[in-house]
Amino acid sequence: MPAITYPKTERSDVREEHFGVTVADPYRWLENDVRADTKVADWVEDQNQVTDTYLDALPARKAFQDRMTELFDYERLSVPQKRGARYFYLRFAGSTGHGVLHVREGLDGADRVLIDPNAWSKDGSVALGEWSVSDDGEHLAYAVQDGGADWRTIRVLKVATGEILGDEVRWARFTALDWMKDGSGFFYCRYPEPEAGMALQASVENHAIYFHRLGTPQAEDRLLYATPDQPRLLHLFEITKDGRYAVIISSPGTMAAALTVVDLTEAAWRPRKLIEDFDNEWNVFGNRGTKLFIGTSRDAERRKLVTLDLAEANPVFTDLVGEREAVLTSAWLIGGRVLASYLVDAKTEILRYDLEGRPDGVVEQPGIGSVLGFQGDPDDPESFFVFTSYDAPTTVYRYDVETREASIWTKPQLPPGLDRIVVEQHFCTSKDGTRVPMFVMRRKDVTGPAPTLLYGYGGFSINLVPIYFPPYQAWVEQGGVLAVVNLRGGGEYGRAWHEAGRLGNKQNVFDDFIATAEYLQAQGIASPDGLAIKGESNGGLLVGAVVNQRPELFAAALPGVGVMDMLRYDRFTGGHLWLPEYGSPAEEAHFRNLMTYSPYHTIAQSKTYPAILVTTADMDDRVVPAHSFKYIAAVQAADLGPRPHLIHVETRSGHGMGKPTEKVIAEYADQWAFAARWTGLDVKPV
Structure with missing residues (x-):
């Protein structure tokens, strides 16, 4: 391997006192915008050059890239949305580009292309985001995502002709798209227009829901809902299938939320606040007339289903x-x-009930895995869903609610090799005795210790459920083991599981991950010095924290787009939305807790660290790249042993969404080759 000389990173003498503690921040200048500050841009270019030189020398890189290109080279479809007599869905054709939006005239009719985002840019950096079709199937509203940023520009297309109308809606962000029942226009979420040149640094405040009437300028869009007295709330919405109600979920950044409805049949569109506190979770999934059907965590740690009749003056759940x-x-x-979806040890089961809540059987599944994305209408028995698992490709099923029959609507034809893989579920015991589940993938003939990749997240009540993902297969085919752990902080076991991994309980997440790593080695699954760990976003924070706490456990670490500076995370873009998860650095109790695990601040000097490859992107406006810049600068400056500590900064890319397939392949080929080098995985062409 080539010798590594890290780029020189200037240190400044920035120090601040927090509650009697003096904290140094020598790399604060790296918080400047990489696209505007030439000094930061030069630093990034120098870092990328060193990293690319190192990765170019890894023979496994090409082997992984070639194999993943083959594994992604199959046709796959999304769950179709039925509007009128038309069916709309995304078709992914292979190992390049983005999914293409198609329409089918009737269930067995001819397909045609509506939108091909692959024609929008030469480098694949402009992508199709959210999209929604009017109830009559005549118009399509779709969002354009540029460079991986969270900002969206919304356009409208006439389905019959493919004509793009003159409507343009800008500054949409964290948005749904949903139509007025009569097709006259659509609802969307936006923020105020940022100052010129500041879009990627703008703080996300004053989220609002608007209605855009077709054929009118955006300046005339009608405000549906906003909370100027609470500017940091995030508003999510959905229009009920009958078009009568706009249901609004308002959150400070957690799953718990306030609940508001607007009767769209009333001229005034007056918000009716049903829940004003942020103590519980609420999800309205349908209505029959004035009766709402709702999922909630109120008085139910693992959630339950309730109804609420809006016709009553004082409705009760x-x-x-x-x-x-x-x-x-x-x-x-x-x-x-x-149809209700439940998790049992992170695996899905679907139960049926009638409208009075009486049990009505189950939706049979083809195996143990995940059912995702049910689509259908309250009065139409035809519906569609996706089934997938670590060893089962994403397959779309058509389900007849009346006859209970499920039939394959489309099943991908995969490259050979999946039948050599076995998936098992294991449970390990964390530091405090908590039982923690994980899924383990391996080749059937791999029965002894092997180089292992361990993936985790552990936050924001997000569930890690079994899904088919070709990069996992590429690692396992080479004789490696892939493990995905369901840490506390997620929602796999309900609200208590999430609460046990947030705020002052965050250390539980790291303890769970460390216990999983120790279990894999103690059980002879992972080889003694052959364990690599990976996580992204909140999972990048996880990787950074556990490496600092137990560096000797790991051979390699792959923190992606991570939250690494826990004292300043809330100062960038939408970081304040994470305050309910992590706590405020401005409050002493939270500050002292954050300082126990902030990756940037807790690097263990004079210990031997694993090999580290940090990944981020220059247009990430969710977890800004400064987190990764400052972290890797501090790691490179410390005395942490001979293994490489590198960063790769993707250009014209963001937090992860909107990447063309070839960029996904290239990124995973880099990471897998790096992990293989340091876990001892012997990679051969497949």
């Missing part, structure tokens, strides 16, 4: 389906039935 031991994750009102 009535239990429909009580709390179960399994965790309610989603529900749908389709074909006169309630």
